[in-house]
Amino acid sequence: MKPRTILLSLMSYLAVTATAIAAPEYSVDHGSYNFGTVTQGKKVQHSFTIKNNGDATLQIKQLTASCGCTAATPSASSIAPGKSAEIKVVFDSTNFSGKVQKTVAMTTNAGKNPNYTFTMEGIVAEELQATPRQISLGTMKAGVPREVTVTVRNNGSTMHRLISATANSNSLQITPKIPKQNIKPGESGTVELTIASRSEARILSGYLHIVTDNPQKKEITIPIYGSAAK
Incomplete structure (x- = not known):
């Protein structure tokens, strides 16, 4: 084989080898975020940083949130070698309470680990928190009334009002009364x-409906249940 032919073959081989080796790889700086405790209705926003440590362009193909309450947006879908991008995640806590965890699954063209999952977690405190969340009457005798109290605590920073309380049931006679309608922050009604x-x-069942002036939770519904004595 002529030297020139050998040289061209070697250059072609090296070019193919280099192309095969070149691949995007990424690293994530803190892939989980704990937002602590937030009041129900607040939107929590956090940006995760992803860096391309490879020698080819990293493509963010897809970001999939675990539910509709969470949105994820990349600052760039193509990341050059040595460069970084931000993944902005927004969680809407309106319909949640207690401990929550939300995830965002990322799909890329990385060679070794194309998939990654970001995590946001924390505690959502209801601004108006009703206790108990459901009323168990146990066994009741007909004609023997029972007194039950539902407490509504204001965990927010502004005063709220319990506008009205109504109940519906085919098996129970329920008469609600609100002694104190205005609830200051940190107090209970x-x-x-x-x-x-x-x-x-x-079979005894019904519902209590408490209407409030809280735009995030205009109505609190509490199920009521029990059984009739034979």
């Missing part, structure tokens, strides 16, 4: 219930 079983009822 109450809804007092007088509950009696209808004589023909066997």
